[in-house]
Amino acid sequence: MPAERKVPEMIDRPMSFCPGCGHGIIIRLICECLEELGQDQNVIFPIGVGCSSNLGGGLVADRLHCLHGRAGAVATGIKRVNPDNLVITYQGDGDAYSIGIAETTNAAYRNENITVITVNNTNFGMTGGQMSLTTMEGQKTSTTVHGRDCSVTGFPIRFPELVASQFHPAYVARGSVSSPANIKKTKGYIKKALQAQINREGYSMVEVMSPCPVNWGMKPIQAMERINNDLISYYPLGEFTEKGGETR
């Protein structure tokens, strides 16, 4: 007998992601963690602009669509006045790193007690696959048609490593949805990040490597393989810092 398909109660309708997209998996992981932590009735989502916006269309939860890149600031305002609610930003790499680098960095710098989930698919997905700060050297996008030339556009940013090494966050990790084993590990990272916020340890961030087959011009399986074969060597998976229950 096939296993029953169990959907977290927070998700009340399908979200319209492209076939093979990783967003749906990541949102599901977040919701599962919230339910397992008993926090699904205690959460506010400041949501980024881009494919991440779709989270707002499918969840039964308090959520606020933020201006492009500003979720770190909005989350700060929310958490300061509602310190007992879990506050989770959900953003893509274009939103959190390109346009939002000031707000994302400064929220980390202040060690705001929020959780930041960024989906790294190495391009601006929603607007048609333009280059972002995480686009790989040589990667073809709609604004780097001959492949990204890092000598004039800079090199792909490893933002979690920056936060972990320069600031004093509670928890920083990078996961991936490119295999069942990676998905399982990523869920663990998200749970630890949320637990850090519950414990009032400070800033927690999980970046998740996620496929964008449509804009990468690949089939879904190929896109998963690209993550495993080409991206993880540059964007290593794992935990970068962990306070382990130390209260702010």
Place this chain on the structure above:
Amino acid sequence: MAEMMKGNVAIAEAAVRAGVRFYAGYPITPSSEIMEYLSWRLSEVGGSFVQAESELAGINMVFGASSCGVRAMTASSGPGISLKQEGISALSDEELPALVINMVRYGNGLGTLFSSQCDYHRETHGGGHGDYRCIVLSPSSIQEAVDLIPTAYELGEKYRVVVVLMSEGALGQMMEPVELPEFLEPKKNYWGFDGKYSYKKIGIFDRDSMKEAVELNKKYAEIKEKEQRWESEGLEDADYVFVAYGLPGRSTLGAVRSLRDQGYKVGLIRPITTWPFPENAFREVNPKVKAMITVEANATGQLVDDVALYTKKILKSDIPVYALPFVYGVPPMKEIQNKFRQILADEIKEVY
């Protein structure tokens, strides 16, 4: 007894008394004393203060705090308020109230530190992208500014709009005797986030802009109908009516009274709400009035556009409308009177 207080400090304390419990902003002359004061004062009343990394971040923090139903505010001056326009547009879109204070300084770009009214058009006609209006309050004294702070939140929460206190650098920096308003007990608005999704919202992908447009127009029409505020003097028999707000409005009142003493039939409309524009004041004006004259602290004349519009709409008249733009500072009473005589002598050309 009223005590001498600096404008910015009095405004900040009035905000605390009006129940403001969140401030985020970025320093800029001539508004910084507001944030300096709140940086220590808010924690005394259980509120939060964030010195933001930028004006952009500041207004977006206010966006977050307001979404939780808390009375939130930010303050800045011209260039900083330009950066905040994005957030003001977002607040308007989500129908979240907030108080934005602009202690206006003169100039384009980086501008200058001089007290001015050069942001009139931007504040009163929806400065950011989209299709919205903010209620704009323009005090002419520190006492009036302080009294308008609780009003700002009442209006903002009643109509779910952003309220801008558009004052001038000089009002923030000067001192005069002030009596502060009573303390209000802060309460969270029922629609604020609580993490439980108690207040249901229409999802971003289910919104109907055509339906929302009807509601929006209804709301703005109601504000225009009910919330005009102004002070006027000598309109019934006036041959010439001055229109001026803020500190120039106060100086113009002095000039008007002096001109009356000299036998000139002049009157004054001093808008307190610069949006909604107090068009009803024009109904009190002598139907035989010969001209309208604005006194403004900007270079190009901005208020004059609205005065011309409402002269046409309410007075249904083709009389000349003059602008006396003094660029920055508070126009001296003597100078206003000199310019008035120049208008009489046909030495100044009307704008409309």
Place this chain on the structure above:
Amino acid sequence: MKEVVCAGSGGQGVLTCGLILSDIAVREGQNATWCPSYGSAMRGGTANCTVKFGKDVIYNPQQEEPDVLIVMNNPSFEMFIKIVAPNGMAVVGDMVTCDTTVRPDVTIVKVPCSAIADELGNARSANIVMTGAAVKAMGDFSKEEAIAAMNAMFAKKGKSKFEEANKKAFKAGYAAV
């Protein structure tokens, strides 16, 4: 309504001088406004403030035509003596060494404020000496009510510990004209 401009170098305390005058007026039940010049330089530049007080409504709080100029350096004297009202008054500190006879209609009241302050062993109190001298020369307030208002103002700022020194400086200035 009386208009007073206090002017000097940043750090000399001319803004405080104006503040004391406006506080005295308010304590006497009058209207008052105090408008500082403000700018990009925190220290070292010129500073001035305009104080208006009286029983009537104060319309324009900013400079128009001062009845009284209280002045503590040469550039300020040269800048502001021109706008003093006809037959007005200038209370001039001993830092002003330029020609003070440029406005024969204006009454010049010279105050050896830095000499007096040095004598009192408190060079920084020259502005309080000037305030005392100006109160006497202007004749709007009694010595007692002025000192009471000054003390109350400093107390409000948490600076009561300077009360004795300030009183001494004020009285010395008051006696010097």
